[in-house]
Amino acid sequence: MLTSFDDRTITLTDQVLGLLSRGWWQRQHRDPELRKSLVRLHMALADARRLAAKGCLDEAGQAELLARLDKVETASLNADSAGELLEAVDLQLVAAGDETFLCSLLEAEYQRDVVEETRLVVTWSDMYDEKPIAASLTYRQGRSVGESELAEARNKLTALYRNRAMAYALTRARTMTKAKRLLLVVPVLLPMLAAVVVLADAVSKGVTWREGALAAVAGALGATLSSGYALRDQLPRIGQLRAFGYVLAAQAPLGAAAGVFLWIVVASGLVTVAHSDDSLVRAAVAFVAGFSEPFVLSTVARIAGTERRPSVGSEREGDGEAVRGRARASGDGDSAARASR
Numbered sequence: 001m002l003t004s005f006d007d008r009t010i011t012l013t014d015q016v017l018g019l020l021s022r023g024w025w026q027r028q029h030r031d032p033e034l035r036k037s038l039v040r041l042h043m044a045l046a047d048a049r050r051l052a053a054k055g056c057l058d059e060a061g062q063a064e065l066l067a068r069l070d071k072v073e074t075a076s077l078n079a080d081s082a083g084e085l086l087e088a089v090d091l092q093l094v095a096a097g098d099e100t101f102l103c104s105l106l107e108a109e110y111q112r113d114v115v116e117e118t119r120l121v122v123t124w125s126d127m128y129d130e131k132p133i134a135a136s137l138t139y140r141q142g143r144s145v146g147e148s149e150l151a152e153a154r155n156k157l158t159a160l161y162r163n164r165a166m167a168y169a170l171t172r173a174r175t176m177t178k179a180k181r182l183l184l185v186v187p188v189l190l191p192m193l194a195a196v197v198v199l200a201d202a203v204s205k206g207v208t209w210r211e212g213a214l215a216a217v218a219g220a221l222g223a224t225l226s227s228g229y230a231l232r233d234q235l236p237r238i239g240q241l242r243a244f245g246y247v248l249a250a251q252a253p254l255g256a257a258a259g260v261f262l263w264i265v266v267a268s269g270l271v272t273v274a275h276s277d278d279s280l281v282r283a284a285v286a287f288v289a290g291f292s293e294p295f296v297l298s299t300v301a302r303i304a305g306t307e308r309r310p311s312v313g314s315e316r317e318g319d320g321e322a323v324r325g326r327a328r329a330s331g332d333g334d335s336a337a338r339a340s341r
Helices: 002-020 032-054 059-069 079-096 099-115 135-141 147-182 185-203 209-233 238-268 279-291 293-304 320-330
Strands: none
Touching: 002 032, 002 059, 032 059, 032 079, 059 079, 079 099, 079 147, 099 147, 147 238, 185 209, 185 238, 209 238, 209 279, 238 279, 238 293, 279 293
């Protein structure tokens, strides 16, 4: 069993390394999320061989892991299947892990507990008050860890990983479901947007459909630029990055609608702006509307009389960078990422 186990894990390791050695320009396996999972799979296979050689992973454990690995075709792995495989392998290795392996996992979890600022990922302190093993102190003092401490560490790590995986799966499903539903807004919004521009040209002599089209494009440009800044300046979760493509597809039409709305508001005189009779000035206001959602909402509240706000374009409204800074400070996030992410 040991030879067969070694042969299979070595073969699988070579396949993983072959996939990782491919250049970024090659279409297959250039997904960063998948590549990260492949790196972790390579590490897990090395840990499994070491634990098997040491006798911690017995023949029954090797047979179970081998049955799982025999079904793996590395060339067909994607981010989801690789993540699920890693979760199963991680739990099995935790159950068989020795002092070195468990202490390294605990140290990683303790450190993650300190640096995880958003608290959106399930961390050690979310579930436990005490540490079964002070890993760093143990390494420095050379103190051996008792079996009771190792058993407690196994149980707590297993519960933490399971809890994190379930939370991640739920959040990922919610995020992607919302992102895909958001695409339904686009085919509904675009015809209405075109109709508003055409009708505004028909009922008012002060505006033209060409100016309305410019406002729509300016609003879409502002929304797209704002999304690009957010992606550049923030550190979103993997779930957010997966949903970003769907959100970006809807962001431009939403920004166009906001731009057309502010174009109508300024052209009608409901809100005064310096040189509002200039088409380019109104297009600039439309750009700001697409760029800043708080800007649009404050204008709506002001027109509705539900909130006192300064005139559009005044200094108190703040620029786009200030708006994005406030949005970042208010929090924007995905929740739990799995133990392997």
